[in-house]
Amino acid sequence: MAIETPPATxxxxxxxxxxxxxxxxVLDGLDLEVARGEIVAVIGESGxxxxTLLNLLAGLETSDGGAIAIEGVDLAHLDERARSLARRRLIGFVFQAFHLLPYFDVAGNVELPLRLLGWPLEDRRARVPAMLEAVGLADRALARTHQLSGGELQRVALARALxxxxxxxxxxxxxxxxxxxTAREVLDLLLREIRANHATGxxxxxxxxxAMLxxxxxxxxxGRAFNAS
Ligand SMILES: Nc1ncnc2c1ncn2[C@@H]1O[C@H](COP(=O)(O)OP(=O)(O)O)[C@@H](O)[C@H]1O
Ligand SMILES: [Mg+2]
Structure with a gap:
């Protein structure tokens, strides 16, 4: 008899x-569940x-207690190498400070995570221009990061994360x-890409x-999470 597991939601x-x-x-027994395909805004006072929550979810920091599962994977229970592999595969992180690499051009920044994931050259050659097109930067592929505006840098960061x-x-x-x-443009882009990939945000x-979008x-x-709407 075939055993079927219900799809995880x-x-x-x-x-x-x-x-x-x-x-x-900072966090005090926080509970949070996010359904597949759901996009959740996280708000709260500065500090x-x-x-901290995002860093814990991404396995960039370790918690003092509690459990996290991302697509059923508990990053905290993996060793450092397995954790960074799982993080790279499962998560796209858009950092507030961009964290782009100045030694690479725009295309190189977007390509880097694909290289780290072992994507073959031909797949990268197809995907990178498509992502730059999606964020409206097709003509800036060869630009270096210091030549870009804040809005352009954030769009490169989105392309790299996604x-x-x-x-x-x-x-x-x-x-x-x-x-x-520019904020509205970047936000629309982010939401559109998350939804197009049937991802969770x-x-x-x-x-x-x-937040309303x-x-x-x-x-x-x-230190806890409450539904605000
Ligand atoms: N690496 C760290 N070392 C010490 N304190 C930290 C560190 N990161 C964050 N904090 C403190 O934890 C609290 C929450 O920070 P943070 O998660 O950055 O808040 P938010 O992003 O909501 O503004 C703040 O009081 C901050 O000073
Ligand atoms: Mg913060």
Missing amino acids: IALSAHALTKHFGSRR AGKS AHRPALVLADEPTGNLDAR LIVTHSHQA CDRVVRIID
């Missing part, structure tokens, strides 16, 4: 997550622990450094408008 779950920095308790079609996109204030019009934002808003207060 939870893309991300955090249970009783706790994190201290010194004596400061509430939003970036190129490998990650199941989970984590974005830390992706529009925080942009003027209102967690977007930290201070923008009420941005997501499927759900979660607020971090006193």
Whole structure:
């Protein structure tokens, strides 16, 4: 008899997550579940622990307690090498400070995660221009990062985070450094790409408008997560 497992519908779950920095308790038993395909805005005061939460979810920092599963994978229980492989494969991270590499041109920055994942050259040659096209930077492929505006840098960062079609996109204030019009463009792009890939998104934002464009808003207060809408 064939045993069928039901399709998992939870893309991300955090249970009783706790994190201290010194004596400061930043996360205090945080629970959060995000369904596949859902895009959740994460809001909260500065210092509430939003970036800490994203870093824990991505396995970039380790918690003091609790459990995290990304697409059923518990990153904390993997060794360092397996964790970075799983992170690369499953997650696209959009950092607030871009973290682009100045020694590579725009195309090289977008291609790098695909190289690290072992994508064959021909697949990279197809995917990188398609991603640059998607973010409206097809004509800037050979530009270096110091030649780009803030909005362009953020669009390169989106293309890099999304190129490998990650199941989970984590974005830390992706529009925080942009003027209102550019912020809206970048946000629309991010949401469109997440939805096109049937991915799941967690977007930290201070923008009420941005939060309203997501499927759900979660607020971090006193180290826990609450549904805000
Ligand atoms: N690496 C660290 N070392 C010490 N304290 C930290 C570290 N990272 C964050 N914190 C502290 O944890 C709290 C939450 O930070 P953070 O997650 O960056 O907040 P948010 O992103 O919501 O503004 C802040 O008080 C911050 O100073
Ligand atoms: Mg932050």
